[in-house]
Amino acid sequence: xxxxxxxxxxxxxxxxxxxxxxxxxxxxxxxxxxxxxxxxxxxxxxxxxxxxxxxxxxxxxxxxxxxxxxxxxxxxxxxxxxxxxxxxxxxxxxxxxxxxxxxxxxxxxxxxxxxxxxxxxxxxxxxxxxxxxxxxxxxxxxxxxxxxxxxxxxxxxxxxxxxxxxxxxxxxxxxxxxxxxxxxxxxxxxxxxxxxxxxxxxxxxxxxxxxxxxxxxxxxxxxxxxxxxxxxxxxxxxxxxxxxxxxxxxxxxxxxxxxxxxxxxxxxxxxxxxxxxxxxxxxxxxxxxxxxxxxxxxxxxxxxxxxxxxxxxxxxxxxxxxxxxxxxxxxxxxxxxxxxxxxxxxxxxxxxxxxxxxxxxxxxxxxxxxxxxxxxxxxxxxxxxxxxxxxxxxxxxxxxxxxxxxxxxxxxxxxxxxxxxxxxxx
Amino acid sequence: xxxxxxxxxxxxxxxxxxxxxxxxxxxxxxxxxxxxxxxxxxxxxxxxxxxxxxxxxxxxxxxxxxxxxxxxxxxxxxxxxxxxxxxxxxxxxxxxxxxxxxxxxxxxxxxxxxxxxxxxxxxxxxxxxxxxxxxxxxxxxxxxxxxxxxxxxxxxxxxxxxxxxxxxxxxxxxxxxxxxxxxxxxxxxxxxxxxxxxxxxxxxxxxxxxxxxxxxxxxxxxxxxxxxxxxxxxxxxxxxxxxxxxxxxxxxxxxxxxxxxxxxxxxxxxxxxxxxxxxxxxxxxxxxxxxxxxxxxxxxxxxxxxxxxxxxxxxxxxxxxxxxxxxxxxxxxxxxxxxxxxxxxxxxxxxxxxxxxxxxxxxxxxxxxxxxxxxxxxxxxxxxxxxxxxxxxxxxxxxxxxxxxxxxxxxxxxxxxxxxxxxxxx
Numbered sequence: 001x002x003x004x005x006x007x008x009x010x011x012x013x014x015x016x017x018x019x020x021x022x023x024x025x026x027x028x029x030x031x032x033x034x035x036x037x038x039x040x041x042x043x044x045x046x047x048x049x050x051x052x053x054x055x056x057x058x059x060x061x062x063x064x065x066x067x068x069x070x071x072x073x074x075x076x077x078x079x080x081x082x083x084x085x086x087x088x089x090x091x092x093x094x095x096x097x098x099x100x101x102x103x104x105x106x107x108x109x110x111x112x113x114x115x116x117x118x119x120x121x122x123x124x125x126x127x128x129x130x131x132x133x134x135x136x137x138x139x140x141x142x143x144x145x146x147x148x149x150x151x152x153x154x155x156x157x158x159x160x161x162x163x164x165x166x167x168x169x170x171x172x173x174x175x176x177x178x179x180x181x182x183x184x185x186x187x188x189x190x191x192x193x194x195x196x197x198x199x200x201x202x203x204x205x206x207x208x209x210x211x212x213x214x215x216x217x218x219x220x221x222x223x224x225x226x227x228x229x230x231x232x233x234x235x236x237x238x239x240x241x242x243x244x245x246x247x248x249x250x251x252x253x254x255x256x257x258x259x260x261x262x263x264x265x266x267x268x269x270x271x272x273x274x275x276x277x278x279x280x281x282x283x284x285x286x287x288x289x290x291x292x293x294x295x296x297x298x299x300x301x302x303x304x305x306x307x308x309x310x311x312x313x314x315x316x317x318x319x320x321x322x323x324x325x326x327x328x329x330x331x332x333x334x335x336x337x338x339x340x341x342x343x344x345x346x347x348x349x350x351x352x353x354x355x356x357x358x359x360x361x362x363x364x365x366x367x368x369x370x371x372x373x374x375x376x377x378x379x380x381x382x383x384x385x386x387x388x389x390x391x392x393x394x395x396x397x398x399x400x401x402x403x404x405x406x407x408x409x410x411x412x413x414x415x416x417x418x419x420x421x422x423x424x425x426x
Numbered sequence: 427x428x429x430x431x432x433x434x435x436x437x438x439x440x441x442x443x444x445x446x447x448x449x450x451x452x453x454x455x456x457x458x459x460x461x462x463x464x465x466x467x468x469x470x471x472x473x474x475x476x477x478x479x480x481x482x483x484x485x486x487x488x489x490x491x492x493x494x495x496x497x498x499x500x501x502x503x504x505x506x507x508x509x510x511x512x513x514x515x516x517x518x519x520x521x522x523x524x525x526x527x528x529x530x531x532x533x534x535x536x537x538x539x540x541x542x543x544x545x546x547x548x549x550x551x552x553x554x555x556x557x558x559x560x561x562x563x564x565x566x567x568x569x570x571x572x573x574x575x576x577x578x579x580x581x582x583x584x585x586x587x588x589x590x591x592x593x594x595x596x597x598x599x600x601x602x603x604x605x606x607x608x609x610x611x612x613x614x615x616x617x618x619x620x621x622x623x624x625x626x627x628x629x630x631x632x633x634x635x636x637x638x639x640x641x642x643x644x645x646x647x648x649x650x651x652x653x654x655x656x657x658x659x660x661x662x663x664x665x666x667x668x669x670x671x672x673x674x675x676x677x678x679x680x681x682x683x684x685x686x687x688x689x690x691x692x693x694x695x696x697x698x699x700x701x702x703x704x705x706x707x708x709x710x711x712x713x714x715x716x717x718x719x720x721x722x723x724x725x726x727x728x729x730x731x732x733x734x735x736x737x738x739x740x741x742x743x744x745x746x747x748x749x750x751x752x753x754x755x756x757x758x759x760x761x762x763x764x765x766x767x768x769x770x771x772x773x774x775x776x777x778x779x780x781x782x783x784x785x786x787x788x789x790x791x792x793x794x795x796x797x798x799x800x801x802x803x804x805x806x807x808x809x810x811x812x813x814x815x816x817x818x819x820x821x822x823x824x825x826x827x828x829x830x831x832x833x834x835x836x837x838x839x840x841x842x843x844x845x846x847x848x849x850x851x852x
Contacts, residue, residue, distance in 0.1 A: 037498060045496040049483035052720075056482075057475035070471040070688040072463060100526055105714040116541055116552060116576070126542060126552055142712075149712040150542070258715070262496040265720040286568075286575040288531040289684070292718065294478075294691040 001337035004424055016421040019414050023371065026411045031372035033408055038190070038350035039399040040259060040316075047315050048261045054301035061297060069293035075284055077269070081296035085269040087306045088223065089255045090237045096271045097280060100291040103256035103268040107217060108146050110252055110270070113283050114180070115150050119213035120249065120279045125152075125180060134172060134182035136164040138353060138381030138392045140190040143183040143219070147383075154383035155179070159192060163200035170207060177210040181217055187235050188222035191381055191394035192353040193346020195233035205241035207250065218253045222349040224313050225259060227321045233347055239271065248273040257299060259316075259350065260309065267291070267299055323397040327352055327409045334413030340420035343395075352395040353381075360419045361390045367415040373408050427763035430850055442847040445840050449797065452837045457798035459834055464616070464776035465825040466685060466742075473741050474687045480727035487723060495719035501710055503695070507722035511695040513732045514649065515681045516663045522697045523706060526717040529682035529694035533643060534572050536678055536696070539709050540606070541576050545639035546675065546705045551578075551606055560598060560608035562590040564779060564807030564818045566616040569609040569645070573809075580809035581605070585618060589626035596633060603636040607643055613661050614648035617779040617807055617820035619772020621659035631667035633676065641702075644679045648775040650739050651685060653747045659773055665697065674699040683725060685742075685776065686735065693717070693725055749823040753778055753835045760839030766846035769821075778821040779807075786845045787816045793841040799834050 004012065055061065061069045063078035076082065077098025086093040099106045115131075118124040125131045133147045136159040147154055155172065158165045163186070173179050184204075186196040196204075204216060218238050226232045242248040251273075257266035270280065303309045328345050331354070335341050343354045356364055361378035368375050376394040379385040395412070397405055430438065481487065487495045489504035502508065503524025512519040525532045539545075541552040551557045559573045562585040573580055581598065584591045589612070599605050610630075612622040622630075630642060644664055652658045668674040677699075683692035696706065729735045754771050757780070761767050769780045782790055787804035794801050802820040805811040821838070823831055 039498050042494065045494065048496070052481045052483045052485065055478045057478045059478065068468065068471065070474070070691065072465050072689045101718045102715045108713045112538060112542065116538065145712045149709070262720065263498045264716055265496065265718045283575070286571045287534045289528045290690055292527045292691045292721065294688065295718070295721070 003337060003339035004420055005339060009425065012421050012425055016418060016425065019418040019421065023367070023411075023414050023418055026407070026414060027371040029407070031407060031411065033372060033400055033404055034374045035396050035399060035408060036374050036376045037399075038259070038396045040263060041319065041399050041401070043319050044316055044398070045262060047312065048302070051261055051298050051302040055294065055298050061294065063293065063297060067293075069297045072289055074293060075281065075290045077291065078293050078296050078300075080300040081267065084300055084303060084305065084309075085255060085267065086271070088309065089220065089253060089269065089271045091239055091253070091271040095239065095273070095277070096269050097277055097284075098291060098296060099268045099270065101264055101266055101268065101295070102258065103219065103221065103254045104142055106254055106268050106270050107143070107219065109287075110217070110280070111146055111150055111152075111181075113280070114213070114215075117283060119215060120275055122213035128178070130178050132176065132179045134164070134169060134179060135383045136183065137383070138191055138387075138394070139183060140185055140219070141376070141380040143217070144383045147183070152180075156383060156388075157182075159189065159194065161194050163194070163196035166200055166203040170203065173207055173209040173211070173214060175210060179209065180211055180213060181215050184216060184218050185221055186218060186238070187220060187233060188225060188346055188349025190221065190349065191351040191392075193344045193349050193351060195235050198236050201236040201238055201241055205238060205245045205247055207247070209250070214250065216251045218251050220253060220255050222259070223255060224310060225316070225350070226313065226348040227317050227324055228347055229314065229317070231347055239273070249275050252276060260312065261299060261302070265295065267296055320398060322402055323400075323405050324352065326402060326405055327395060327397045330406065330409030330413055334410070335416060338417070338420075341416050350396060350398055352397065354393045354395055355391045356393065356416060357420050357423055358389045358391050360416075360423055361387060361393050363419040363422075364412075364415045365393060367419060368412060371411055371415075373411055375412075429763060429765035430846055431765060435851065438847050438851055442844065442851065445844040445847065448840050449793070449837075449844055452833070452840060453797040455833070457833060457837065459798060459826055459830055460800045461822050461825060461834060462800050462802045463825075464685070464822045466689060467745065467825050467827070469745050470742055470824070471688060473738065474728070477687055477724050477728040481720065481724050487720065489719065489723060493719075495723045498715055500719060501707065501714075501716045503717065504719050504722050504726075506726040507693060510726055510729060510731065510735075511681060511693065512697070514735065515646065515679060515695065515697045517665055517679070517697040521665065521699070521703070522695050523703055523710075524717060524722060525694045525696065527690055527692055527694065527721070528684065529645065529647065529680045530568055532680055532694050532696050533569070533645065535713075536643070536706070537572055537576055537578075539706070540639070540641075543709060545641060546701055548639040554604065556604050558602065558605045560590070560595060560605060561809045562608070562610065563809070564617055564813075564820070565609060566611055566645070567802070567806040567811075569643070570809045573609070578606075582809060582814075583608075585615065585620065587620050589620070589622035592626055592629040596629065599633055599635040599637070599640060601636060605635065606637055606639060607641050610642060610644050611647055612644060612664070613646060613659060614651060614772055614775025616647065616775065617777040617818075619770045619775050619777060619779065621661050624662050627662040627664055627667055631664060631671045631673055633673070635676070640676065642677045644677050646679060646681050648685070649681060650736060651742070651776070652739065652774040653743050653750055654773055655740065655743070657773055665699070675701050678702060686738065687725060687728070691721065693722055746824060748828055749826075749831050750778065752828060752831055753821060753823045756832065756835030756839055760836070761842060764843070764846075767842050776822060776824055778823065780819040780821055781817045782819065782842060783846050783849055784815045784817050786842075786849055787813060787819050789845045790838075790841045791819060793845060794838060797837055797841075799837055801838075
């Protein structure tokens, strides 16, 4: 195909007319599809239905600690659940606390606690004149939502194929004691799908922040969410690297089974140093009577161990892989050589990240919506919803059926071509 | 029996010697019993085991809103769970939000939100020089723990048989704009078991606080937790009374199924005015991906409706009633006429409240502990753990078996007599 920018005005007008016709044709089909979030599909949910059977009225519901999971008691999680999620987090069992059904909530709580109580005895962030966070972009909108909610100033840091721009991260945290944190999705990053290089993880572990209460919010949301059996990303374990550098208090590591078992009915956890866990426990004691232990037991009885969890994730991959490949094929077939967009081909996670020509993303998303396809709002992958180039669009292929997805991808390609042609004709 | 204070020194010394012997005799039995918390017994937990069977791998897990409970979506709770807990809370379905597994956590969150974000647009409490709460005493230690955690100054208000001393409450909230809240357990109060009179509820609804962001934290923890079928406390519905007085924004009402189904694996809710719920939702959106909908569905499928829930609570009462009566009989048989203690005979809830002679509670609890019986710490029923008279002890009869409880009650009576005799001999 000829690149759009090399086309004559006449050719572009022709292309635009053709796409306009195709757009109307697809629109007439009355699509109604929400691809705005990384939601597992029904087929994926069905994979975990067995979890509804592992506990019944005659089950033994006493955990390894000898406590009846139906009653009060145990704040940190039952031993068998701590072990399973510690294995999933690649940390020792003692370094993890099991929380409720959402790691987002654990992250919110952790920021909230820092705001009101301070981190490990330091001044509460809420009493400081200003608090800043580094935000690798594009990134996860709900991370940025938490820091925006608490009035924390967010500073964009480019996310490179190797992870955040570490030259910039190192310089900023060393210079500015008001920078108290950074949001990271180190593996199969949301939305670009990249994984941090060993060098990036090591540089994180060796950061020398000006603020003693600076913390890395390491959201390992897609730690075992591979698409391919024979081509997987592996990242260094951050707490181990920190221990080598003597910086183990600098990291909060988050994990959950939301996209392993059931979103909203999973279990979440935080792994951290002894000092950081002790700091969290001081609040937890006042905050809750403890998370749902029966749901912890349900997860352990269903998955048994990491082998069980990996086997389960392979079934997810069987369902997800064709969907990612269908979108990638549609993009490649429809846009290859046109030079009006680039996209990622991730090896895991939940998203494909698309970059249009500057100034086109909002219009592409609007066009898709007009034809019945709801995408993640353009700008959502940036703090304050402001994409400086108006070019990034997050594509979430998991929820639709393959058939729906193929039509959605076709529509998306048409929208990109149409909006790009219009832009170039201006 | 002759009252201790009317005994001669000789008689008291005899009594003391007899009790000392009895104490050693019981101590020798090597009791090991924790009665410090209001924990349901194994027999009570067994009542809800059927909840483990209502969902299995072939169940339809789509809620009335058409949303698959296994997936993301729905922040406020599934419609059928909102209806059930709204009925339990005696409010319309629209006035309730379903939360996670602990109403304590909902209360903590509500105070945390007020601290960091303010209540309905008012100045965040955390930015004020000082914030105060009224604390009816004796009361629930975990309530006082939340306000202490946030550095909120707590002011004791006597809890009378009709509820908090409303003359004092009315005067204090009208005078002092720094008083932002009051903790209430309006029915079968923790620990005294009293329920607020109609007049008390009406006076609450008509409060004229100086602070526009004053809120009543109405923890209806024992709303359906009756001990007797034919002798139940009924209290006026506070939000209805507030609506009549035009003060519906003044109340947060909390409820949970912790002592209906499984502690720690129940569902909790907050009922409040439209403005207050909207205020809560603004945070919830950032805070969580929503509570566990499968557990909501489990509760609805198991209890079906309020008739089902009331029938279930009657089974709890069958188990609890003999325990309360055993303690009351032991106290009455052992201490009647001695004038060294008074206690409550509640018609519901989880506690019996005991008041010793001034200055004896700590020693009684210590004596019991020495013989293997852990009671709630003396002072726990007061803010900062400071009982000004050192007289109140909370007795939680639910957890032990009836046999264990009878021995525990016998030991308790002996400890009270021993410590009282020692006190009077000084």
